[in-house]
Amino acid sequence: MAVYVDKELCKSCSICVNACPRQVFKITEHVNKKGYNYVEAEKEEDCISCGICESICPDFVIHIEKTEN
Ligand code: SF4
Numbered sequence: 001m002a003v004y005v006d007k008e009l010c011k012s013c014s015i016c017v018n019a020c021p022r023q024v025f026k027i028t029e030h031v032n033k034k035g036y037n038y039v040e041a042e043k044e045e046d047c048i049s050c051g052i053c054e055s056i057c058p059d060f061v062i063h064i065e066k067t068e069n
């Protein structure tokens with residue numbers, strides 16, 4: 001499973017942090033060019049590919065890619 005976050009688009013709203021059932025995301029201390037603390041998929045390995053984050057982010061920041069075994 002791969003969780004891609006376009007850090008420059010993130011507005012630090014925390015919606016994905018609260019919506020993810022596996023607590024994959026974390027707001028970092030790093031700031032993007034727009035001045036927002038962007039999120040990172042800190043626990044990417046816990047992702048179950050439910051797709052909630054991808055559809056709930058208002059700024060289309062997150063992309064989930066399923067990797068076949
Ligand atoms: S929902 Fe989108 S804009 Fe909001 S914190 Fe998550 S990635 Fe950033």
Ligand code: SF4
Nearest residue numbers: 020047048050051053
């Ligand atoms: S796809 Fe589901 S489990 Fe994976 S990061 Fe997004 S909300 Fe969390």
